Amino acid sequence: MSTTETLSKSSSGRRIRIFSQILKALVLIYLVGLPLVTLAVPALVDFLEVHFVLLPGQTIGHINSAASQPEVAPSTKIIGALATTVYLIAAMVFYRLLNLYEKGAIFSPAHVRLFRLLGFLAIGKGVLTIAGTLLPLDRYGLGLVLFFILHSAWMVGGFFGIMLACIMDEGCKLKEEQELTV
Protein backbone atom coordinates (compact mmCIF):
# COMPACT_ATOMS: atom_id res chain seq x y z
CA MET A 1 0.00 0.00 0.00
CA SER A 2 1.35 3.44 -0.88
CA THR A 3 1.84 6.24 1.59
CA THR A 4 -0.84 8.25 -0.20
CA GLU A 5 -3.49 6.29 1.61
CA THR A 6 -7.04 7.14 0.58
CA LEU A 7 -9.37 9.02 2.86
CA SER A 8 -11.53 6.96 5.13
CA LYS A 9 -14.93 6.24 3.59
CA SER A 10 -16.60 7.90 6.59
CA SER A 11 -18.71 11.04 6.32
CA SER A 12 -15.67 13.18 7.20
CA GLY A 13 -13.73 11.73 4.25
CA ARG A 14 -16.64 12.45 1.91
CA ARG A 15 -16.93 15.93 3.41
CA ILE A 16 -13.26 16.69 2.66
CA ARG A 17 -13.61 15.48 -0.92
CA ILE A 18 -16.78 17.53 -1.57
CA PHE A 19 -15.32 20.63 0.05
CA SER A 20 -12.11 20.36 -2.00
CA GLN A 21 -14.24 20.19 -5.15
CA ILE A 22 -16.10 23.35 -4.07
CA LEU A 23 -12.83 25.15 -3.30
CA LYS A 24 -11.40 24.07 -6.65
CA ALA A 25 -14.45 25.52 -8.40
CA LEU A 26 -14.01 28.78 -6.45
CA VAL A 27 -10.31 28.99 -7.41
CA LEU A 28 -11.23 28.41 -11.07
CA ILE A 29 -13.98 31.05 -10.95
CA TYR A 30 -11.52 33.48 -9.36
CA LEU A 31 -8.61 32.82 -11.72
CA VAL A 32 -10.48 32.23 -15.01
CA GLY A 33 -14.15 33.14 -14.63
CA LEU A 34 -13.79 36.66 -13.21
CA PRO A 35 -11.15 37.87 -15.72
CA LEU A 36 -13.30 36.49 -18.58
CA VAL A 37 -16.43 38.25 -17.29
CA THR A 38 -14.38 41.43 -16.88
CA LEU A 39 -13.35 41.28 -20.53
CA ALA A 40 -16.67 40.05 -21.91
CA VAL A 41 -19.21 42.21 -20.07
CA PRO A 42 -17.79 45.72 -19.51
CA ALA A 43 -21.25 47.08 -18.63
CA LEU A 44 -21.52 44.69 -15.67
CA VAL A 45 -18.05 45.68 -14.49
CA ASP A 46 -18.95 49.38 -14.64
CA PHE A 47 -22.25 48.69 -12.87
CA LEU A 48 -20.53 46.79 -10.05
CA GLU A 49 -17.69 49.35 -9.95
CA VAL A 50 -14.96 46.71 -10.16
CA HIS A 51 -11.54 48.06 -9.16
CA PHE A 52 -8.12 46.52 -9.41
CA VAL A 53 -6.36 46.69 -6.04
CA LEU A 54 -2.62 46.73 -6.67
CA LEU A 55 -1.74 46.86 -2.96
CA PRO A 56 -3.77 47.86 0.12
CA GLY A 57 -4.67 51.51 -0.35
CA GLN A 58 -3.35 51.52 -3.95
CA THR A 59 -6.49 51.09 -6.02
CA ILE A 60 -6.31 51.60 -9.77
CA GLY A 61 -9.69 52.97 -10.98
CA HIS A 62 -12.32 51.12 -13.03
CA ILE A 63 -10.79 48.34 -15.09
CA ASN A 64 -12.84 49.16 -18.20
CA SER A 65 -13.30 52.83 -17.62
CA ALA A 66 -11.40 55.24 -19.87
CA ALA A 67 -11.28 57.76 -17.02
CA SER A 68 -7.86 59.03 -15.99
CA GLN A 69 -6.07 56.71 -13.54
CA PRO A 70 -4.62 58.04 -10.30
CA GLU A 71 -0.86 58.44 -10.15
CA VAL A 72 0.90 55.32 -8.87
CA ALA A 73 4.64 55.41 -8.15
CA PRO A 74 6.72 53.08 -10.42
CA SER A 75 8.19 51.31 -7.38
CA THR A 76 4.69 50.58 -6.09
CA LYS A 77 3.71 49.28 -9.54
CA ILE A 78 6.70 46.88 -9.59
CA ILE A 79 6.02 45.66 -6.03
CA GLY A 80 2.32 45.31 -6.85
CA ALA A 81 3.06 43.28 -9.99
CA LEU A 82 5.44 41.00 -8.06
CA ALA A 83 2.88 40.55 -5.26
CA THR A 84 0.17 39.68 -7.82
CA THR A 85 2.48 37.14 -9.49
CA VAL A 86 3.24 35.49 -6.15
CA TYR A 87 -0.50 35.46 -5.39
CA LEU A 88 -1.32 33.73 -8.69
CA ILE A 89 1.42 31.11 -8.19
CA ALA A 90 0.06 30.47 -4.67
CA ALA A 91 -3.45 30.02 -6.13
CA MET A 92 -2.09 27.42 -8.59
CA VAL A 93 -0.20 25.57 -5.83
CA PHE A 94 -3.38 25.59 -3.74
CA TYR A 95 -5.31 24.15 -6.70
CA ARG A 96 -2.80 21.29 -6.96
CA LEU A 97 -3.15 20.64 -3.23
CA LEU A 98 -6.93 20.48 -3.57
CA ASN A 99 -6.50 18.05 -6.48
CA LEU A 100 -4.66 15.70 -4.14
CA TYR A 101 -7.42 15.92 -1.53
CA GLU A 102 -10.06 15.32 -4.18
CA LYS A 103 -8.25 12.14 -5.23
CA GLY A 104 -8.54 10.93 -1.64
CA ALA A 105 -4.93 11.34 -0.53
CA ILE A 106 -4.57 13.05 2.84
CA PHE A 107 -1.11 12.63 4.36
CA SER A 108 1.68 12.29 1.82
CA PRO A 109 5.09 13.89 1.13
CA ALA A 110 3.47 15.76 -1.80
CA HIS A 111 1.03 17.44 0.61
CA VAL A 112 3.90 18.42 2.90
CA ARG A 113 5.86 19.89 -0.03
CA LEU A 114 2.89 21.87 -1.32
CA PHE A 115 1.95 23.16 2.16
CA ARG A 116 5.54 24.30 2.73
CA LEU A 117 5.63 26.01 -0.68
CA LEU A 118 2.32 27.74 0.09
CA GLY A 119 3.80 28.97 3.37
CA PHE A 120 6.85 30.47 1.67
CA LEU A 121 4.71 32.07 -1.04
CA ALA A 122 2.42 33.61 1.59
CA ILE A 123 5.45 35.05 3.44
CA GLY A 124 6.73 36.45 0.12
CA LYS A 125 3.36 38.05 -0.58
CA GLY A 126 3.29 39.45 2.96
CA VAL A 127 6.77 40.98 2.65
CA LEU A 128 5.87 42.56 -0.71
CA THR A 129 2.54 43.89 0.60
CA ILE A 130 4.20 45.42 3.66
CA ALA A 131 6.98 46.93 1.53
CA GLY A 132 4.40 48.41 -0.85
CA THR A 133 2.21 49.74 1.95
CA LEU A 134 5.03 51.25 4.01
CA LEU A 135 6.88 52.76 1.06
CA PRO A 136 5.11 56.12 1.43
CA LEU A 137 6.02 56.27 5.16
CA ASP A 138 4.24 59.58 5.70
CA ARG A 139 0.92 57.75 5.40
CA TYR A 140 1.30 55.79 8.62
CA GLY A 141 4.43 56.77 10.52
CA LEU A 142 7.23 54.51 11.73
CA GLY A 143 5.64 53.99 15.14
CA LEU A 144 3.25 51.39 13.74
CA VAL A 145 5.71 49.35 11.64
CA LEU A 146 5.82 46.46 14.15
CA PHE A 147 2.04 46.54 14.47
CA PHE A 148 1.80 46.35 10.65
CA ILE A 149 4.12 43.34 10.46
CA LEU A 150 2.23 41.50 13.19
CA HIS A 151 -1.06 42.48 11.56
CA SER A 152 -0.04 41.08 8.16
CA ALA A 153 -2.33 38.10 7.65
CA TRP A 154 -0.08 36.86 4.83
CA MET A 155 3.04 36.76 7.03
CA VAL A 156 1.23 35.06 9.91
CA GLY A 157 -0.50 32.65 7.50
CA GLY A 158 2.82 31.87 5.82
CA PHE A 159 4.58 30.95 9.05
CA PHE A 160 1.61 28.84 10.07
CA GLY A 161 1.63 27.16 6.65
CA ILE A 162 5.25 26.09 7.21
CA MET A 163 4.43 24.87 10.71
CA LEU A 164 1.42 22.96 9.33
CA ALA A 165 3.74 21.33 6.79
CA CYS A 166 5.90 20.07 9.70
CA ILE A 167 2.78 18.75 11.48
CA MET A 168 1.57 17.13 8.23
CA ASP A 169 4.96 15.43 8.04
CA GLU A 170 4.23 13.94 11.48
CA GLY A 171 0.87 12.81 10.09
CA CYS A 172 2.71 11.11 7.20
CA LYS A 173 4.86 9.20 9.67
CA LEU A 174 1.77 8.13 11.64
CA LYS A 175 0.16 6.94 8.43
CA GLU A 176 3.26 4.96 7.43
CA GLU A 177 3.42 3.36 10.89
CA GLN A 178 -0.28 2.50 10.63
CA GLU A 179 0.30 0.82 7.28
CA LEU A 180 3.19 -1.20 8.67
CA THR A 181 1.08 -2.42 11.61
CA VAL A 182 -0.32 -5.91 10.97
Next chain:
Amino acid sequence: MNATGNTSKNGGRRLNRIKIFSKVCRFLIGVYAGLSCLLILACWFGWVAILPGSTKITFSEHQTYTAPFIIPAPVLALATVKYGLVMFCALVLYRLLGLYGQGKYFTAKNITYIRFLGYYVVVDWIVNFLLESEAHYRTIIFTQAVTGLVIIFIAWIMDEGRKIKEEQELTV
Protein backbone atom coordinates in the same frame (compact mmCIF):
# COMPACT_ATOMS: atom_id res chain seq x y z
CA MET B 1 20.11 1.59 10.07
CA ASN B 2 21.90 4.78 9.11
CA ALA B 3 18.91 5.99 7.14
CA THR B 4 16.64 5.33 10.11
CA GLY B 5 19.00 7.27 12.33
CA ASN B 6 19.00 10.20 9.92
CA THR B 7 15.22 10.16 9.69
CA SER B 8 14.77 10.21 13.46
CA LYS B 9 17.40 12.98 13.72
CA ASN B 10 15.53 15.01 11.08
CA GLY B 11 12.25 14.34 12.87
CA GLY B 12 13.74 15.49 16.17
CA ARG B 13 15.10 18.64 14.54
CA ARG B 14 11.71 19.34 12.98
CA LEU B 15 9.87 18.91 16.28
CA ASN B 16 12.41 21.16 17.94
CA ARG B 17 11.75 23.77 15.24
CA ILE B 18 8.01 23.58 15.92
CA LYS B 19 8.67 24.09 19.65
CA ILE B 20 10.89 27.13 19.02
CA PHE B 21 8.40 28.52 16.50
CA SER B 22 5.52 28.16 18.98
CA LYS B 23 7.54 29.93 21.67
CA VAL B 24 8.40 32.84 19.34
CA CYS B 25 4.79 33.05 18.14
CA ARG B 26 3.46 33.05 21.69
CA PHE B 27 5.78 35.94 22.52
CA LEU B 28 4.65 37.86 19.41
CA ILE B 29 1.00 37.18 20.26
CA GLY B 30 1.69 38.70 23.69
CA VAL B 31 3.18 41.82 22.06
CA TYR B 32 0.29 42.02 19.60
CA ALA B 33 -2.30 41.64 22.38
CA GLY B 34 -0.54 44.42 24.33
CA LEU B 35 -0.60 46.75 21.31
CA SER B 36 -4.25 45.89 20.60
CA CYS B 37 -5.13 46.66 24.24
CA LEU B 38 -3.38 50.00 23.87
CA LEU B 39 -5.42 50.72 20.74
CA ILE B 40 -8.70 49.83 22.43
CA LEU B 41 -7.83 52.01 25.44
CA ALA B 42 -6.72 54.78 23.08
CA CYS B 43 -10.14 54.67 21.45
CA TRP B 44 -12.20 54.52 24.62
CA PHE B 45 -10.25 56.83 26.92
CA GLY B 46 -8.42 59.12 24.51
CA TRP B 47 -4.96 57.77 25.32
CA VAL B 48 -4.02 58.30 21.68
CA ALA B 49 -1.96 61.29 22.80
CA ILE B 50 0.76 58.96 24.17
CA LEU B 51 1.31 57.47 20.69
CA PRO B 52 3.57 59.15 18.06
CA GLY B 53 2.19 62.34 16.47
CA SER B 54 1.50 60.87 13.03
CA THR B 55 -0.46 57.91 14.47
CA LYS B 56 -3.90 57.32 13.05
CA ILE B 57 -6.51 54.89 14.32
CA THR B 58 -7.36 52.49 11.48
CA PHE B 59 -10.18 49.96 11.83
CA SER B 60 -10.49 49.06 8.15
CA GLU B 61 -9.32 50.43 4.81
CA HIS B 62 -11.66 53.44 4.83
CA GLN B 63 -12.16 53.82 8.57
CA THR B 64 -9.19 55.95 9.65
CA TYR B 65 -9.38 58.59 12.39
CA THR B 66 -6.91 61.04 13.85
CA ALA B 67 -8.67 61.48 17.21
CA PRO B 68 -10.81 59.13 19.28
CA PHE B 69 -13.59 61.66 19.90
CA ILE B 70 -14.57 61.94 16.24
CA ILE B 71 -15.25 58.21 15.88
CA PRO B 72 -19.01 57.64 15.35
CA ALA B 73 -20.75 55.39 17.91
CA PRO B 74 -21.65 52.53 15.45
CA VAL B 75 -18.03 52.42 14.22
CA LEU B 76 -16.76 52.40 17.81
CA ALA B 77 -19.14 49.54 18.63
CA LEU B 78 -18.07 47.51 15.58
CA ALA B 79 -14.39 48.25 16.29
CA THR B 80 -14.84 47.05 19.88
CA VAL B 81 -16.42 43.83 18.60
CA LYS B 82 -13.58 43.44 16.07
CA TYR B 83 -10.80 43.94 18.62
CA GLY B 84 -12.65 41.92 21.25
CA LEU B 85 -12.69 39.03 18.77
CA VAL B 86 -9.01 39.66 17.99
CA MET B 87 -8.15 39.36 21.68
CA PHE B 88 -10.18 36.17 22.07
CA CYS B 89 -8.62 34.76 18.90
CA ALA B 90 -5.15 35.67 20.19
CA LEU B 91 -5.92 33.70 23.36
CA VAL B 92 -7.09 30.68 21.34
CA LEU B 93 -3.97 30.86 19.16
CA TYR B 94 -1.79 31.17 22.26
CA ARG B 95 -3.31 28.00 23.72
CA LEU B 96 -3.08 26.15 20.38
CA LEU B 97 0.61 27.01 20.13
CA GLY B 98 1.02 25.91 23.75
CA LEU B 99 -0.30 22.47 22.78
CA TYR B 100 2.03 22.35 19.77
CA GLY B 101 4.89 23.34 22.04
CA GLN B 102 4.07 20.32 24.23
CA GLY B 103 4.23 18.06 21.17
CA LYS B 104 0.46 17.48 21.01
CA TYR B 105 -0.37 17.78 17.31
CA PHE B 106 -3.45 15.64 16.76
CA THR B 107 -5.84 16.09 19.69
CA ALA B 108 -9.53 17.00 19.81
CA LYS B 109 -8.66 20.28 21.54
CA ASN B 110 -6.32 21.33 18.71
CA ILE B 111 -9.03 20.68 16.16
CA THR B 112 -11.59 22.71 18.11
CA TYR B 113 -9.12 25.61 18.32
CA ILE B 114 -8.31 25.49 14.59
CA ARG B 115 -12.03 25.33 13.73
CA PHE B 116 -12.68 28.31 16.00
CA LEU B 117 -9.94 30.28 14.19
CA GLY B 118 -11.69 29.53 10.89
CA TYR B 119 -15.01 30.82 12.25
CA TYR B 120 -13.23 33.91 13.60
CA VAL B 121 -11.79 34.76 10.15
CA VAL B 122 -15.28 34.52 8.59
CA VAL B 123 -16.88 36.66 11.34
CA ASP B 124 -14.06 39.21 11.05
CA TRP B 125 -14.78 39.42 7.31
CA ILE B 126 -18.44 40.24 8.09
CA VAL B 127 -17.44 42.88 10.69
CA ASN B 128 -15.00 44.43 8.19
CA PHE B 129 -17.76 44.57 5.58
CA LEU B 130 -20.04 46.34 8.09
CA LEU B 131 -17.26 48.81 8.98
CA GLU B 132 -16.70 49.58 5.29
CA SER B 133 -20.47 49.96 4.81
CA GLU B 134 -20.43 52.59 7.59
CA ALA B 135 -17.87 54.49 5.46
CA HIS B 136 -20.18 54.04 2.41
CA TYR B 137 -17.77 51.64 0.71
CA ARG B 138 -19.54 48.38 0.01
CA THR B 139 -16.47 46.53 -1.17
CA ILE B 140 -16.78 42.76 -1.23
CA ILE B 141 -13.45 40.91 -1.29
CA PHE B 142 -13.96 37.20 -0.82
CA THR B 143 -10.33 36.31 -0.03
CA GLN B 144 -10.80 36.50 3.74
CA ALA B 145 -14.03 34.48 3.72
CA VAL B 146 -12.40 31.78 1.59
CA THR B 147 -9.38 31.80 3.94
CA GLY B 148 -11.74 31.14 6.86
CA LEU B 149 -13.30 28.21 5.00
CA VAL B 150 -9.81 26.86 4.19
CA ILE B 151 -8.90 26.97 7.91
CA ILE B 152 -12.07 24.97 8.72
CA PHE B 153 -11.04 22.56 5.94
CA ILE B 154 -7.59 22.19 7.56
CA ALA B 155 -9.35 21.40 10.88
CA TRP B 156 -11.16 18.52 9.14
CA ILE B 157 -7.86 17.21 7.75
CA MET B 158 -6.30 17.39 11.22
CA ASP B 159 -9.34 15.48 12.47
CA GLU B 160 -8.42 12.66 10.06
CA GLY B 161 -4.92 12.74 11.58
CA ARG B 162 -6.45 12.51 15.07
CA LYS B 163 -8.40 9.41 14.02
CA ILE B 164 -5.21 7.76 12.71
CA LYS B 165 -3.44 8.62 15.97
CA GLU B 166 -6.29 7.19 18.06
CA GLU B 167 -6.31 4.01 15.97
CA GLN B 168 -2.55 3.72 16.45
CA GLU B 169 -2.87 4.16 20.21
CA LEU B 170 -5.51 1.42 20.34
CA THR B 171 -3.32 -1.00 18.36
CA VAL B 172 -1.48 -3.39 20.66
